Amino acid sequence: MAGTPGTPRVLRAMNDRAALDLLLEHGPLSRTRIGRLTGLSKPTASQLLARLEAAGLVVATGTDGGRPGPSAQLYALNAGAAHVGALDVTPERIVAAVADLAGETVGTFELPSPARRGPGTPGAVERVVTALDGAVAAAGLTRSALHRVVIGTPGAFDPHTGRLRYASHLPGWHSPTLLDELAAVLPMPVEYENDVNLAAVAEQRLGAARGHEDFVLLWNQEGIGAALVIGGRLHRGWTGGAGEVGFLPVPGAPLVRQVTRVGSGGYQELAGVQALPALAAELGITDLPPHEEAAPGRDPHLGPALALLGRAAQETGGPYRQLLERYATALATGLAAVVAVLDPEVVVLSGAAVTAGGEALRELVGAELAELAAARPRLVTGEVQDQPVLRGALESALSATRDEVFDTSR
Known part of the structure; x- marks a missing residue:
C-alpha cells in the first residue's frame, strides 16, 4: 500500500530521489557532502546511502584522498x-x-x-x-x-x-x-x-534551451519542421501534427513567387533546401557544387544546398551574400507566423542547413524576423549538433x- 504525504515512507523516497539526482548531477559524493546538499543529518544520510546501496542504485567508489584529514568514502550512482x-x-x-x-x-x-x-x-x-x-x-x-x-x-x-x-x-x-x-x-x-x-x-535537457519553459525549435534539414514547447512540455496537437510547419501556407510575397512552384506557397517550398539551387541560378551563381548521387532515401538537394550555404556564410558581398540574405528572408517569413501565434521566449535554429549557414545566417534571420514580427524572441543556434534526434x-x-x-x- 502506498504511503500518504508526510509519512516516513514517502519522506524517505523523497530524500532518496534527491540524493540520486545529486549523484547524477555532480558525480561521486561523500556521505557528508550528500548530507549538506540535502540538509540531512549524518545518521540519516548514512541510512539513506545504505538503503540505496542495498537497492543496487548506489555503489561505493573510492575515497576523496588528497584532502586534509581522514579520507571519506565516495558514493556514485550505479549506472548499470x-x-x-x-x-x-x-x-x-x-x-x-x-x-x-x-x-x-x-x-x-x-x-x-x-x-x-x-x-x-x-x-x-x-x-x-x-x-x-x-x-x-x-x-x-x-x-x-x-x-x-x-x-x-x-x-x-x-x-x-x-x-x-x-x-x-x-x-x-x-x-x-x-x-x-x-x-x-x-x-x-x-x-x-x-x-x-x-x-x-535534447536542446531542453542539454543544449541551448536549458532553463526555458517556452521555446520553439525550427528544424531545417531535408525538411522544415518545428517543435513547440509550452510551459516546459511538448505540444503535439490532436493528431500529433503540431509543428508540421513545412505545410504552412505562405502568402504571395515576391520572394515566394520567385523561388516556389506556381500555386504552392508552402513554407517548405519557400525555405527548404530544395529551393537553394534554383535561387543560386537566379542570382547567376554558376560554380555550383558537383551533383553527387544521393544515398537511398536521402534528398539529392541536401548536399548541394549545404555546400552553397557553407560558401555563402564565408562571403561578405556578391551573389553568395545575396543568396544568404534572401534565404534568411525566406526562413524568417514562415518563422514570423509561428512567433506571432506562440510568442516564445527563445527560438532555437537547428538542423544541417542552419549549421551550414552558421552565425551569419542566424544574424540575418534575426534581423529579418525583427522586421516581420511584433514579438522579439531571442534567436539562438542549437548546441546539440551530434545526432540531436x-x-x-x-x-x-x-x-x-x-x-x-x-x-x-x-
Whole structure:
C-alpha cells in the first residue's frame, strides 16, 4: 500500500530521489557532502546511502584522498542499474543507441536502408529489431536488459488511429498494425516521437534551451519542421501534427513567387533546401557544387544546398551574400507566423542547413524576423549538433526510466 504525504515512507523516497539526482548531477559524493546538499543529518544520510546501496542504485567508489584529514568514502550512482534504447529512423537509415542510467552511450549501431525494395526486403519491424539488437550487442547486453525504448521518426503517429502521418517519404512505416507488431516483438515499453520534437528535448535537457519553459525549435534539414514547447512540455496537437510547419501556407510575397512552384506557397517550398539551387541560378551563381548521387532515401538537394550555404556564410558581398540574405528572408517569413501565434521566449535554429549557414545566417534571420514580427524572441543556434534526434530519444527514455527506478517507495 502506498504511503500518504508526510509519512516516513514517502519522506524517505523523497530524500532518496534527491540524493540520486545529486549523484547524477555532480558525480561521486561523500556521505557528508550528500548530507549538506540535502540538509540531512549524518545518521540519516548514512541510512539513506545504505538503503540505496542495498537497492543496487548506489555503489561505493573510492575515497576523496588528497584532502586534509581522514579520507571519506565516495558514493556514485550505479549506472548499470538500468539501460534504455533509442532509434532515429530516417528514409536512408536507422541509427540505434543504448545508454546507461547515467546517460552514457554504451552501444550504437547503424543499419542502412536497402538500395532496392522488393519481395524479401526486410520490413520496418524487422529493421527496428535488427538495429536495436545491434546496439544492444555493442553494449554487451541482451534486449531484455532495456527498461524502455524511444523511437524517433519523421511525422507522427496519430494517437487516435496509431498510423504514421505527415511522413509519406518513410516507406514501410504506414501499416495500421505496425505499432501492434512492434509491441509483440519488443518486451519493454516503447514510445514513439516526432524527430524534431526529440531534437527539442535534447536542446531542453542539454543544449541551448536549458532553463526555458517556452521555446520553439525550427528544424531545417531535408525538411522544415518545428517543435513547440509550452510551459516546459511538448505540444503535439490532436493528431500529433503540431509543428508540421513545412505545410504552412505562405502568402504571395515576391520572394515566394520567385523561388516556389506556381500555386504552392508552402513554407517548405519557400525555405527548404530544395529551393537553394534554383535561387543560386537566379542570382547567376554558376560554380555550383558537383551533383553527387544521393544515398537511398536521402534528398539529392541536401548536399548541394549545404555546400552553397557553407560558401555563402564565408562571403561578405556578391551573389553568395545575396543568396544568404534572401534565404534568411525566406526562413524568417514562415518563422514570423509561428512567433506571432506562440510568442516564445527563445527560438532555437537547428538542423544541417542552419549549421551550414552558421552565425551569419542566424544574424540575418534575426534581423529579418525583427522586421516581420511584433514579438522579439531571442534567436539562438542549437548546441546539440551530434545526432540531436538520437540524443533526444535517449534523454526522453532516461527521464521516464529514472522516474521509475529512482522511486524507492515502489
